[in-house]
Amino acid sequence: MARGELAADIDTGSAADMLAGFARHRLLTGRLIADPDELRQVARQLVRGLLAPGA
DSSP: OTTSSBOTTOOHHHHHHHHHHHHHHHHHTTOOSOOHHHHHHHHHHHHHTTBOTTO
16 A cells, blocks of 8 residues: 555455455365366456456
8 A cells, every 4th residue: 555556545455364264264165275267257357356446
């Protein structure tokens, strides 16, 4: 956030919870090991939702 890459109003705790929730869901459904391309896509989608406008 200090470099302006993330929106100033991002709740970093909630962002961490979203990522942990994904991992927990995968663990509970027996799908914790995912293909690297799928993990990149999930991370990309999470980050795009956190980007500051114009970043």
